[in-house]
Amino acid sequence: MTGIIDPGEEPADAAVRETYEEASIRAVPEKLAMVQALAPSQYDNGDQAQFLDLVFKLRWRAGAPHPADGENTDARWFSLENLPDMPQNMLNRVHAAVADTPETTFSWAQPTTVVQEIDEPRGFSASAAAALFDMDGTLVDSTSVVEGVWAEFAQQHHINLSELLDYAHGRRTMETVERFLPEGQNVQLATSVLDEKQLTRVDGIVEIPGASRFLRQLAGSPMAIVTSAPRQLALNRLRAAGLHVPEVLVAAEDVRTGKPSPEGYLEATRRLGVLPNECIVFEDAEAGLLAANRSGVRRTVVVGRHASSTTTALDRILDYTNISINRNGRTTTFTQKAESHPRRRRHVIPFEQC
Template sequence: MIDIVASGVLFDMDGTLVDSTSVVEGAWGRFGAQHDLAPSTILAFSHGRQTIDTVQHFLPDLDPAEQRRLADALVADEVENTHGIIEIPGAAAFVRRLTAAGVPVALVTSAPRDLALNRMRAAGVDVPTVVVTSEDVEHGKPHPDGYVRGAALLGLRADECVAFEDAPAGLQSAVASGATTVVVGELDHDVTVGLARVRGYDGIEVTAEPPVFRLRG
């Protein structure tokens, strides 16, 4: 159950609005095979983080130019591959309800812009007017920069917003920004303790009373 009053909504993308599990696991599985790394270990670290941060973490001794080349190749592969991408249950309708109610909404993702837009469209989820991607921040998640920037672009402070996230790095980012943070899905982690949780968005009511709105469900 959630009952939250806020002035804006900040959404992560992968695992929060969009289920791209098959694409992500395939890309990192191939990367792991090429570099003798266990895919499960890579996935445990990479979820919610920028691709370059993951490459640097697992291949720290590579020349920075080669790290960037590998990251760019991974992203290019994922941009073109949208097969099997679907929405998190109720996500598309929930975003439409928020928009119809006049609630300010931003997407805050660790993905590059082209990748984010392709996945949102493939899943049938409307792209908010405000989109913050990896190109827009100096420090990726778990740093709070993305959520702070997303709120600012809505004309708000992060602590006036509610953030929906599913991964440890993203949840750390949202909490650090000051946003009221909601866990999406089943993650059990130290950072989820005490946070509200939803498994999907069906049944969440949106009541708008500008300059705030209320989510109940």
């Protein structure tokens, strides 16, 4: 049955009404089976229209089919194995309605990337009782090592490297291995091999500009590092970059669930003896930014150029060369001066991060 919704009528009510008016069948709607935009059409008078087609599955309650309103010449039941000839678009509607699935069928031309304009780091001032830092990409630049190790893994198992790196950044090694390792392979063994490779490779690891000076200025103030790396790997990279290692370091083995779970940041606040809403977090990756936001911290600062819908309202620094601190009792104020002539940059980001 097909028909047009009357003004003010609900679509499901229209389906029920049209079924009774055209075939004298009483039925009730069970699900919205398909949504599609039909091709634009033009009437003889020049008017143009495009219809949104809604396909409902209805269940029979009463009545025997017959052409009730004079618009049709015949109406009868057909088995799915013996359907009459009909256009493909009508057959698609039937298949969508009888499909054994609760989901609605629809089409979507999903983009692969979007272009987002972000401001260069603007000025900000934020006060907190404690500072929490991610490590890789936030304090330490280990890009060459990390991407090299994952490239070997991707080549060995025929995995798309770009997709793997997008997912891996900010997450524990095992969680990435679990997602990408082909079925039937030993996840724990593959994880151990990857961790061992990263543990021994420190060439090319450097600090994010200004990080060493910044951490020295914070010495004596409550601070912690919350990383997805195993503890020994984190220590090796921090030392290779010449960075101060704070007393509180929450590593991969210290939590049951890694980022984007807030567990690591909450564990850091517990060890420091502060509340989440007394803390400022410095993070560079999507998983870590989500973890920080979910932990309920006072302020989250993006380090670097990562852009997504998560970062829209967050403060940003490119590195630590233009940020200063001022202590007042148990509170530290972090300040970044605004640029005289702020610029906007265009960033192409994966659609799934929007």
